[in-house]
Amino acid sequence: MSYNKPIPTPSPLTQPFYDGAKEGKLLLPRCQDCNRVHWYPRHICPFCHSVNIDWIEGSGEGRVHTFAVQHRAFGGWAEEVPFVTAYIDLNEGDRMVTVLRGVDANDPASIRIGAKVKVEFDQASEDIHIPFWRVVEE
């Protein structure tokens, strides 16, 4: 295994997400009472405080909300600088932080707010697959 970056340890709260990721699915927590998706996984809905949370399969699509170019990093990420981190507006609602792919970190003016993105997964270990987002249109 060549993945050399931090690997999350799932908790009972986050295990469904990683089970989905292993199958290439972006599972998202959704409140059964107000029907809103939230990210990151929580025991209580951040919008209406309900504890009735389930998981839905997201489209794996979204748009760039904002981004930043990273010039310094630690561990395995140090080998990747410069790279771009971004907030993704998920099509289902709320936002996810990612390392953005399909962009030129040396030409940040070429990166467009609102660019369409799709999720992809890196296999970090036997059971852990990590989501990253890639710009799929200019």
Ligand SMILES: [Zn+2]
């Ligand atoms: Zn809610």
